[in-house]
Amino acid sequence: MQDRPFSIVIAGSGTAGLLASLILRRAFPELPITVVSSSKIGIIGVGEGSTEHWRSFMELCDIPLERMIVDTAATHKYGIRFEDWTTHTPDYFHSISGSDDIFAFGVHATYVGFFEQEKLLTNQTSSIGLIRNKISRNNLHKSTNQYHFDTFKLNEFLTSIAFNKRIRFVDAEISTVKTNSETGNIESLILDDGSDIPGDFFFDATGFNRVLMNSIGAAEWESYSKYLLCDSAIAFPTESDPSGQIRGYTRARAMDSGWMWEIPTQERRGNGYVFSSQFCDEEQAVQQAAKKSGYTIEKNRYFKFDAGYLKNCWVKNCCAIGLASSFVEPLEATSIGSTIQQIKQIVPYLAAYQPGNTASQKHFNKSFSILMRNILTMIRLHYYSDRTDTPFWKAMADMPINPELEELLEIWKERPPTRYDIPNNNGEMFMSPHLAHVAQGQGIIDTTPCTLTINRMGLREIVNSEIDKMRQARNNHELVDHAAALRETVQIDQEWGNR
Numbered sequence: 001m002q003d004r005p006f007s008i009v010i011a012g013s014g015t016a017g018l019l020a021s022l023i024l025r026r027a028f029p030e031l032p033i034t035v036v037s038s039s040k041i042g043i044i045g046v047g048e049g050s051t052e053h054w055r056s057f058m059e060l061c062d063i064p065l066e067r068m069i070v071d072t073a074a075t076h077k078y079g080i081r082f083e084d085w086t087t088h089t090p091d092y093f094h095s096i097s098g099s100d101d102i103f104a105f106g107v108h109a110t111y112v113g114f115f116e117q118e119k120l121l122t123n124q125t126s127s128i129g130l131i132r133n134k135i136s137r138n139n140l141h142k143s144t145n146q147y148h149f150d151t152f153k154l155n156e157f158l159t160s161i162a163f164n165k166r167i168r169f170v171d172a173e174i175s176t177v178k179t180n181s182e183t184g185n186i187e188s189l190i191l192d193d194g195s196d197i198p199g200d201f202f203f204d205a206t207g208f209n210r211v212l213m214n215s216i217g218a219a220e221w222e223s224y225s226k227y228l229l230c231d232s233a234i235a236f237p238t239e240s241d242p243s244g245q246i247r248g249y250t251r252a253r254a255m256d257s258g259w260m261w262e263i264p265t266q267e268r269r270g271n272g273y274v275f276s277s278q279f280c281d282e283e284q285a286v287q288q289a290a291k292k293s294g295y296t297i298e299k300n301r302y303f304k305f306d307a308g309y310l311k312n313c314w315v316k317n318c319c320a321i322g323l324a325s326s327f328v329e330p331l332e333a334t335s336i337g338s339t340i341q342q343i344k345q346i347v348p349y350l351a352a353y354q355p356g357n358t359a360s361q362k363h364f365n366k367s368f369s370i371l372m373r374n375i376l377t378m379i380r381l382h383y384y385s386d387r388t389d390t391p392f393w394k395a396m397a398d399m400p401i402n403p404e405l406e407e408l409l410e411i412w413k414e415r416p417p418t419r420y421d422i423p424n425n426n427g428e429m430f431m432s433p434h435l436a437h438v439a440q441g442q443g444i445i446d447t448t449p450c451t452l453t454i455n456r457m458g459l460r461e462i463v464n465s466e467i468d469k470m471r472q473a474r475n476n477h478e479l480v481d482h483a484a485a486l487r488e489t490v491q492i493d494q495e496w497g498n499r
């Protein structure tokens, strides 16, 4: 065993690199951690919606919530509102709240009851504040565990926290990756000024550049293009809602060749159109997005991607994280959440890592591929639509479905969704309740198996009383205006925070 401390080098300081530095610092309080990135290259500058993994990351790393709200212009996110994704349901939410663990022999009694009555799950189980742009007075900023933020402010915020946790930052471009000629392991990163950064374990968080993985010839990509059509996006900001209100959710509006996001921060809205380049080019995307949003788009950014993930994100002594390892598309904001899962998952392997620990590597890569297949299942589910009104939606209707989703669709014809649909042993992002909200919105859930289940299991009374309780709970929160609550938090911070 070596006598000097094991050292970790993270290439890249976008959201992924910074999350890695903080989670790894929490796991390894004394190890040297260096982050190398280039301010000339900068960060991708999108990625403003998070998932419920966000709060658990903050708690794990002891990051104060109010500080994050103030410093990153954050807003609350209670879910996503899907508009025009089908011909039968003008809009529905995917928002997990309320009591989703009322099981009777593995069946979500309340869920099955709402399925049977054809009542949208979120509308029944979430606080009425969701559609009124209000939040719960009682636990205010903790009334959700996911947020929207300004990605550049988030970058500064996380950097300053990492800096205070003894993470070393080096600003330079990585020009070469030096490997050991016998083992193929990375020995150091050679920078553009000729200096080098040696390490024992490396993280490639260089975004779509995949600098380390490409250098060690480990960038074999599992593409989802056979299941998904979207491969492009434009992004553009608009002013905050002129009403002064701030929505507590992301809007996902289906478009002719994809869908459009709208994410509110405290100071503006971030918007984008995710589309398929087979049916739309950048210029057409700008025109369509301008028409839909009602804003003139003077400047936009354009992104091209191939949905999928690295077949092996951990190779030799290097693990790719964030965009360097995977990206499906912006729908459901899966990227930051899966990055958090990925980094947390590698900790136990890294804690006992020795060069040549191939069983660990294989096992971790297998878990990551299960996580990524789970994301594919969720994303593909949204496109399982009866829309065929444009060439994109027609083509989407003819696209193959991944085997995991195909299996669920077959099961759901025979019985309602249950907690056992997703085993949850590999850190998957989406569990049965998540899938259920979207499946119902997309019109996939059949009521007949629900009625059979309720009757045969004698659940009618439980279902009715649980549904009543849930309805009462839904209307029983003391609410405050979302925008006003955020303004007040910022104001208190300005008036008192620095004294």
Ligand SMILES: Cc1cc2nc3c(=O)[nH]c(=O)nc-3n(C[C@H](O)[C@H](O)[C@H](O)COP(=O)(O)OP(=O)(O)OC[C@H]3O[C@@H](n4cnc5c(N)ncnc54)[C@H](O)[C@@H]3O)c2cc1C
Residues within 6 Å of the ligand: 011, 012, 013, 014, 015, 016, 017, 036, 037, 038, 039, 041, 042, 043, 044, 045, 046, 047, 048, 049, 050, 172, 173, 174, 175, 205, 206, 207, 208, 209, 211, 233, 235, 272, 303, 305, 321, 322, 323, 324, 329, 330, 332, 333, 334, 335, 336, 337, 339
């Ligand atoms: C259109 C779009 C919308 C998205 N929306 C969401 C969303 O709503 N929610 C979500 O969770 N995710 C979203 N994502 C994904 C999200 O943007 C990323 O997960 C997140 O920003 C993390 O990116 P990253 O750190 O992996 O890469 P980047 O931000 O690209 O960071 C890469 C880092 O590597 C450095 N670097 C690169 N090459 C070199 C080099 N040669 N030498 C030195 N340094 C180098 C860069 O300077 C930078 O610091 C979206 C992505 C796209 C494309």
